[in-house]
Amino acid sequence: MYKVFFNDHQLLWNPKIKNSLKDNIDQFVEIEDVETLFLMLSKLEKTECVVKLFLSSKKVDLLSFLREQLTRIDAAGGIVRNANGKLLFIKRFGKWDLPKGKIEQGETPDLAAVREVEEECGIHALQVVKKLPSTFHIYRSPYIKETNNWVLKETHWFEMSYAGNEKLAPQTEEQIEEVCWLTPSQLEMVYRNTFGNLKELLGHYMGQAIEISS
Structure with missing residues (x-):
């Protein structure tokens, strides 16, 4: 399982564990493009309660995508x-x-x-x-x-x-x-x-x- 922290929020993904984690994840987010990614981060930035988001994508490898789209x-x-x-x-x-x-x-x-x-x-x-x-x-x-x-x-x-x-x-x-x-x-x-x-x-x-x- 991949896990990335944003403040104390957790972004997680791994298709093999999606079903087993469903009850412990606050929300599922499909990442379609860079605009979807930035919108999600902007919303998280304004969220006061700590949440876990399960990310998925049919188009990209998420870790590689983050490395390409964000300053590393x-x-x-x-x-x-x-x-x-x-x-x-x-x-x-x-x-x-x-x-x-x-x-x-x-x-x-x-x-x-x-x-x-x-x-x-x-x-x-x-x-x-x-x-x-x-x-x-x-x-x-x-x-x-x-x-x-x-x-x-x-x-x-x-x-x-x-x-x-x-x-x-x-x-x-x-x-x-x-x-x-x-x-x-x-x-x-x-x-x-x-x-x-x-x-x-x-x-x-x-x-x-x-x-x-x-």
Whole structure:
């Protein structure tokens, strides 16, 4: 199943699961062309309650279509675990987050993820353990002058290990207010004040079912 977040709204699709998900989806939307897509996003933008939309299309592959019609940004980041089993988190604009950032030209996603963690948290000698599922979200960019200034951001995630004891140092020029190590038992605090796509990622990583709209 594909899942793209727009704020905390969820856009889902996969023809094989349409019938099984019918009772859990707020609405079905047929995407016929780019105008249909932009209209749906504009309506979602004005919707205050959190909804799940099941997308379908007889004409296009939806992920490829989103990548073609929206401005694409690739980012990378990490879930970092230290020798004590704690996980690394940052707080930015008052919300808990994971260290991540844009992939620079010529970088591979894994190298970009390590660089971003190092820059945002002030630690080094990270070891990439494995690739994790990517997350996708859509937002408007104030830097794009067109009316339909939608961006599709794919973040490539990696599990990393860290064996050092460096003092954490938030990258304040990136508006990072705090960096800290949290135990798995403290994640409920994170879930209450983070983004839907990160709840999804952390739930997958920890093997937990997280209610996205909570």
